[in-house]
Amino acid sequence: MSSPVSRIRDHAAAMPDAVALRDKHFGIWREWTWASYWEHVQLAGHAYLALGVVPGDRVAIHSENRPEWLICDMGALAVRAASVGVYPTNPAAEVGYLLNDSGAKVLVAEDQEQVDKAFAVLDQAPDMVRIVYLEPRGIRHRYDSELLLSWEDFLELGREHRAAHPDAIAEVMAGQEPADLATLIYTSGTTGPPKGAMLTVSNVECAIQVLVEQGAFTDPPPGPKDLTLSYLPLAHVAERIFSTWFNAAAGTQVNFAESIETVPANLREVQPTILFGVPRIWEKLLAGVETRLSGASWFKRAVSRFWLGVADDIGERLVAQGGVHSTSTRLKYAVGYVFFYRALKDRLGMRKVRYAASGAAPIAPEVLKFFMGIGVPMHEVYGMTENTAVATGNRPGRIRLGTVGEVHPGTELRIDEETGEILTRSGATFAGYWQREEATRMALTPDGWLHTGDVGEWVEGTHVKITDRMKDIIITAGGKNISPSMIENELKASPFIREAIVIGDGRKYLTALIGIELDTVGEWAQRRQLGYSTYRDLSAKPEVVELVSGIVDAVNADLAQVERIKAFRLLPKELDHEDGELTATQKVKRSAISQMFEDTVVEMYGGATR
Incomplete structure (x- = not known):
């Protein structure tokens, strides 16, 4: 049957010199042809085999978006192993949880920061046999461990294995089954520990047929002339769709942003079509x-x-x-x-x-x-x-x-x-949650x-x-059901507001914790010659509170009485994933926010805890 990796192989045969991937190397866009992409996928696959990876094993990838992410992902699929994406912003504790829960056998870590996290939680990863690092700076002389393997040595290991077993990849791919696990994608964990959603080869192929080949999104369907910019975490299913699977299925060209901060500049350079x-x-x-x-x-x-x-x-x-x-x-x-x-x-x-x-x-x-x-x-x-x-x-x-x-x-x-x-x-419905029978039921x-x-x-x-x-629906003390996201989106439509968390479950009225957009509010303050030093300082200024109050009043004017925000407070800091306030996909963890700012919430309700 077809799979993303077999589709890459077919593109390499049909248009070997066409550009599949592009990334910035020392400030200059570097091109990866389909032939080069497929060659590296095969080398990664052979290297996995040499390290003892067998069908059903898991390979974790802890890196920003770059060609090696896709190569390691597709290399794993080529040997019937499953990839496990780890968000670059995951703190060490979450990395340890994911490595332990998935039982990953190999970890591909981008740089010293990610390698440090892995070594900090090695005791939680008993199945780990190798850590492959992509960027050598700061690593070679920091650790003396047989677990470590550089990217160059990893590829060389693949070359040696291919020389000894030239047909190994083709033989393993020939045995691929629709029910094979293609990837474990962990949920964002807004209400508890992340769960690994098992997506099979059949699931991925169904998504490809609907979203790409049948043109459920675009008209006409995506093709080799289309360009995309890869910048959202590849550990998330949405980016996997647009970067990995669109590319494999339709032959689109993927351009990797240098970082999330450079996305505006990279968009101007690439001018994507999708x-x-x-x-x-x-x-x-x-x-x-x-x-x-x-x-x-x-x-x-x-x-x-x-x-x-x-x-x-x-x-x-x-x-x-x-x-x-x-x-x-x-x-x-x-x-x-x-x-x-x-x-x-x-x-x-x-x-x-x-x-x-x-x-x-x-x-x-x-x-x-x-x-x-x-x-x-x-x-x-x-x-x-x-x-x-x-x-x-x-x-x-x-x-x-x-x-x-x-x-x-x-x-x-x-x-x-x-x-x-x-x-x-x-x-496309998943096979269930990894080792979570009750959650699956x-x-x-x-x-x-x-x-x-x-x-x-x-x-x-x-x-x-x-x-x-x-789980987010608010039921007020008066028994009214209210959708907080609708109100929050109206508030966030203002360029001055970045975050809005509406509160009121079991309460007599609604309140909100609001985070300002530092860039736009900062520009607004400068035009009014309002000096400030930090985010906390800016959000505490009476003029800024008044600015946000006007936005809240405008939103309230279009809401029913029971939906109106009766009081609000500005957050003293930007919400952050590493502080446990946001998921890796930038979704607010409401329970964590309520606990962290409990005193502020109580104050908005006149000192009443409920």
Whole structure:
């Protein structure tokens, strides 16, 4: 049967000199052809075999996005082993948990920081036989351990094994089964320890057939002329879809961002044709536009405000027509493209984007409408690790803003009449949680329906709207059910607000903890000659509190009385994954926030704990 790794082999045979991957090397883009990519995948596979990796074993990858990530992932699949992605920001304790829970036999660690974490928790990884490091700086003279193997020596080991066993990879690949474990993707762990979702070769192939070959996202489907930018963690299913599996299935060219900080610059350099982002990315890009405008000359601000006003009108019309232009909006955009939109999109790195998507968390419709108005074809999509990201998506020309779109071909979706929970069933539904039989039974019904944990409703009988996570629904002291994410998204639509956590479960009224966007609020403060030294100092200023109060009041004006925020406090720090406040995918850990800022929450309720 086909698999991502067999597809890479076929691309290497059909177009060996075409570019498959690109990354920055000493500031210059370096190209990896399909022939080179496949060669390195084979060497990695042979090296795994030489280290004793057998079908069913697990290989962990702890690195930022780079070609070696995909090579190690596909090399593992070539020998019927499963990859385990570890987020680069995972602290040592979480690394130890993941290595222990997965029983990883080999760890590929990017640099000294990741190697240090591994050595700090070696006692929790009894199955580990080798740690392969990609960057040698600071490692060679730091540790004297037989566990360590450099990337160059790892590849050489693969060459030696191939010379002795030239047909080994082909023979192992020939025995691949649909039920083989392809990867363990660990859940974000917002309510407890992460669980390893088992995605099989069959699951991945189903996702490829629906999302790539059947064009459930793009029209026409992705192909070799498409470019993507890889920057979100590859340990997450969404980035795996757009970077690894789109590339393997359709032959798209993957360009690796240098870091999350350089994404804006890398977007401008690459000008991708397909672009995926979580809401935080789209919100950050929109905030960046606001920041640049505030610092421009009065003439540029006036011109920009005029054309952004036109874009707002275009966006409104597109929303009303499912994303389809009318004659008038097409004419307005054509004129605006010459005078403003082309330059703006070029600066954003979106001049060539033919398909853009937001997913993995709710997003404010206003953010999507902004990008639609300036000519970026935005689509909100929905999926999760447990269904290999195959659930729903807004299709070109059939967009319903505020929904996550239509059910994908071959997927069944129903909404429980009593609880409102969304359930899905398809060939992409995962095999269960690794060594978690009880959790698997709770997630999957005997007849294969997946409990998503999301509450939703039908819109016009065709599109699905996500209301909230079941565990996040707030039930006030008065018995009212409230969706906090809807209110939070309205607040975060402001370029001045980065985080918003609505509180009120079991309480008489709602309150919120709000985190400011340092860049935009900092720029705002500088224009008003408000000096500040730190995030804490800036967020404590009365003028900033007043700024946020105005935003809260504006949002409250459009809410029902029971949904309004009666009090708020600004967070004194930016939320951080390493401090246990965010998951690796930047989702807020509500329980951790409530505990960490318990005194502040109690104060907002007049000293009452409940």
